[in-house]
Amino acid sequence: MRDIVIIGAGPAGLSAAIACREWDLDTLVIDEFPKPGGRLVGQLHQEPDGEWWNGIKETQKLVDKAEAFNTEIKCGVSVHHIEKVDNGFAVHTNQGVIDTENLLVASGAAESPAPLPGWTLPGVMSIGAAQVMTNVHRVRVGNKGIVAGVNVLSAAIARELQLAGVELHSMALPAVNTVTKDAGNPKKVMDGLVRIAHLAPSAFLRFGSKFAKAAWIRNLAVNFYPKGGVKMWGMPIHIRKAIVSINGTTQVESVTVCKVTADGEPVAGSEETIEVDFVCIAGGLYPLAELAAVIDCPFQYVEELGGHVPVHNQQMETPVEGLYVAGNITGIESSKVAGAQGTLAGLSIAKKNEKSNAELDIKIAEAMKQVKTIRETASIQFHPGINAGRKKVEKAYQAYEQANA
Amino acid sequence: MNQNRIIDHPVLGHLENKTPVTFTFDGKTYEGYEGDTVASALLANGIRQLRVHEESGSTRGIYCNIGHCFECRMTIDQTPGVRACLTELTPEMVVESGKVQPTPFSQPEDMPQTYADFTEKHTDNKEGDPNA
Numbered sequence: 063m064r065d066i067v068i069i070g071a072g073p074a075g076l077s078a079a080i081a082c083r084e085w086d087l088d089t090l091v092i093d094e095f096p097k098p099g100g101r102l103v104g105q106l107h108q109e110p111d112g113e114w115w116n117g118i119k120e121t122q123k124l125v126d127k128a129e130a131f132n133t134e135i136k137c138g139v140s141v142h143h144i145e146k147v148d149n150g151f152a153v154h155t156n157q158g159v160i161d162t163e164n165l166l167v168a169s170g171a172a173e174s175p176a177p178l179p180g181w182t183l184p185g186v187m188s189i190g191a192a193q194v195m196t197n198v199h200r201v202r203v204g205n206k207g208i209v210a211g212v213n214v215l216s217a218a219i220a221r222e223l224q225l226a227g228v229e230l231h232s233m234a235l236p237a238v239n240t241v242t243k244d245a246g247n248p249k250k251v252m253d254g255l256v257r258i259a260h261l262a263p264s265a266f267l268r269f270g271s272k273f274a275k276a277a278w279i280r281n282l283a284v285n286f287y288p289k290g291g292v293k294m295w296g297m298p299i300h301i302r303k304a305i306v307s308i309n310g311t312t313q314v315e316s317v318t319v320c321k322v323t324a325d326g327e328p329v330a331g332s333e334e335t336i337e338v339d340f341v342c343i344a345g346g347l348y349p350l351a352e353l354a355a356v357i358d359c360p361f362q363y364v365e366e367l368g369g370h371v372p373v374h375n376q377q378m379e380t381p382v383e384g385l386y387v388a389g390n391i392t393g394i395e396s397s398k399v400a401g402a403q404g405t406l407a408g409l410s411i412a413k414k415n416e417k418s419n420a421e422l423d424i425k426i427a428e429a430m431k432q433v434k435t436i437r438e439t440a441s442i443q444f445h446p447g448i449n450a451g452r453k454k455v456e457k458a459y460q461a462y463e464q465a466n467a
Numbered sequence: 468m469n470q471n472r473i474i475d476h477p478v479l480g481h482l483e484n485k486t487p488v489t490f491t492f493d494g495k496t497y498e499g500y501e502g503d504t505v506a507s508a509l510l511a512n513g514i515r516q517l518r519v520h521e522e523s524g525s526t527r528g529i530y531c532n533i534g535h536c537f538e539c540r541m542t543i544d545q546t547p548g549v550r551a552c553l554t555e556l557t558p559e560m561v562v563e564s565g566k567v568q569p570t571p572f573s574q575p576e577d578m579p580q581t582y583a584d585f586t587e588k589h590t591d592n593k594e595g596d597p598n599a
Contacts, residue, residue: 095553096555184517185528187529190532191533191552195507199507200473201471201472225477227475
């Protein structure tokens, strides 16, 4: 039986593994993808200070450090079930069952779909798919594309596609339907855009400053949104245009776009056809948490964190004895926050067998502070009110502990 | 081969020292690079269609590229239902596209082929349908 199995070799899982190995725990990291790094490997953006954040390099640093501590990392391992057994867990994988005393689920996030007519055609993909193809595999996903969905993630990845020389016609909203809802509502999208004003140091700053923080200014901006869109790095962003359908017989040939009102209602007769050969759908991210659910971890719905998250405390412990969580499964935040959470989770796991270790207590206190510091200085914030969301989860944990005391 | 590769990148640099890996897709030989997934190697060769819907025969390609959606399921080295986006390319790999499966209870030509088809077939007001 292992001391600790970590599901997910992203920034959270790898950082946790390093902390566990530093305290000499028998650690195994598993991941479904053939390479370690999770979604960190695809990331590439310029920080406000002009430095490039290169996910491939950051991943290599983490992997090198983990390997220096003789950490076992197994890729290509899919977990399909977890069972609670005496003194631990049985993790069911495509390569057999792994027994472990403790378990850290650092499974990250998944992309919310924004279904549109024609979205099953080859050439339509999630924006994250395009990111991995472009930056990791160095494969061009098409000759000319359009992005359906305007949000933090899609703006960042659209820039990455441009950097790689992949042509994008524009970004527009997915047409409103029962699934896309807020992603197709110009007012809601504008609220989100204000938060990415600082993402790029130059062009985007000017873009964001136009809309300020006050709600009435944002409403004004939506109502008088420029017909040609607002340009970011030379590419128009349309929040008063929506993609109504994706057209083609065996693959993407074009999209039909129409004008929409400030509330997202299509304007009849305004349809136009734009020739593209690929479409990136960007519905935003949600915590990927099924594996915590199959072992009866209680959940809390927190909009500020992107959806249903496993209830956990500030040390990343869940109410299930021996089960820990870290990274985007606890809420959608940047990879840097995920890494800091991973370190904290690793230390919390080490603490289980070192109850009265003063050095470890100091390290845990430092790690908790580090998570908060990184959160406050994060250049990408996916949801507003992260701190309020985190408080809700903490409260839910306390309520759960009291009810079961 | 590899016509869709991004060779030069202003931040990530020039793509070099890649080890070629040969594989077959539906009987034809292609070349990918070591470190490719089956999905990325095919896309690098301009192949987007990985399968057809098992019943309707409509075309499908990658969607999420991280193993969640199962849209890229293919037959790889004789194993059906393998996700191309999570499978690392190995030399002499035999990759086959997903085909139409027998549908003893319905005829494929009855299935909608496009979204327009789908709406046309499913908007008939049926008697007693609460959604009609």
